[in-house]
Amino acid sequence: MTTTNTAPAAEPVTELEEHFNRTIQRDQRIEPRDWMPEGYRKTLIRQIAQHAHSEIIGMQPEGNWITRAPSLRRKAILLAKVQDEAGHGLYLYSAAETLGADRGELTERLLAGKQKYSSIFNYPTLTFADVGVIGWLVDGAAICNQVPLCRSSYGPYARAMIRICKEESFHQRQGYELLMTMMRGTEEQRRMVQDAVNRWWWPSLMMFGPPDDQSKHTAQSMAWKIKRHTNDELRQKFVDMTVPQAEALGVTLPDPELKWNPERGHYDFGQIDWDEFQRVISGNGPCNAQRIAARKRAHEEGAWVREAAAAYARKQRERQQRQEAAA
């Protein structure tokens, strides 16, 4: 130990930070007990929690149709899918906990409106075609977002994303197959599909977040390799992927400006209504209040189960301790 107290105190931090930066530069992963800058930890907790909340709230729009699925086959598929969303939420809460966050606290912050979830889940599911379109477009957009996150610099987050991406593929395909089935049906069913596409297309494009020049977190997150592509890059990729899928399905995407641009080698598309995005993300979408109220109700109504399980475990533990003491 040295006797001077200022210089040596500052030095180890710099050294730690350098080590952290080198690890990121070498494209290696940061793991839970590594030293990391406070901003990196905070950014990750915010992003992972928001992602976890989205999975949990995302159970609701589709859960809405489980009891009214048109066949046992569709019902079993939908149940499995909604169960997956719950699982995805839990993988992500688990990743957030490796950063020192507490799952219970994150839930409380969601319920108090202090943490956000994806704006997409604040839109209603009006017909069964919405279930198919969510699988195709919403999960399709989620896959676009999530595949690069499998290489995110934070190990537990990247590993959670690998699991999630494997499962999302089922989600997207079941949705597209559902829509193909409806498109082979009656005129009314085809109209339902087109109507659902019209309602979900623009909100799906908003899932990638604000345009790059307005995204306040993008630059730092890319430097830290938490994010690998910008919002606009991913949005363009999604549009390019989806147009041929829409053609194969026989639906029209509701954008008159959507057109192949041979010079750019991409599809051009129309202006997104960012005012709507801001309205929905700040709490004034069609279903925000309903979604949070349902989550709150489920949390409160499940409290007795959590308490009973804890009481049972406590009783068992005490009984075992008594038996051990007696023996």
Place this chain on the structure above:
Amino acid sequence: MSSAGKASEQATTEKVRHEWPLYEVFVRSKRGLNHVHVGSLHAADDEMALRHARDLYTRRNEGVSIWVVKAEHIAASSPDEKDPFFAPSADKVYRHPTFYDIPENVPHM
């Protein structure tokens, strides 16, 4: 709800959270392979942790065996590579087969 009621509910939530400890989950994906860490979950006791682990981490035949262990029972080294903890393994090249020169005409070695 009265403010006292709210406070006691909050206290209960605190307590329950405390009493559902964090478990780390390890899955053997098939016979012949080691158990591998897959993530964590909260459960009231060991049995519930196993059931939750099955529901959460093996929905698609990912496992034939599961271990759960309370996170607080795991002793871990520091993962920091600069830690001298792992240094002793770096300076013993004679532990590796490539350290030894064997003539090429000696078979099966």
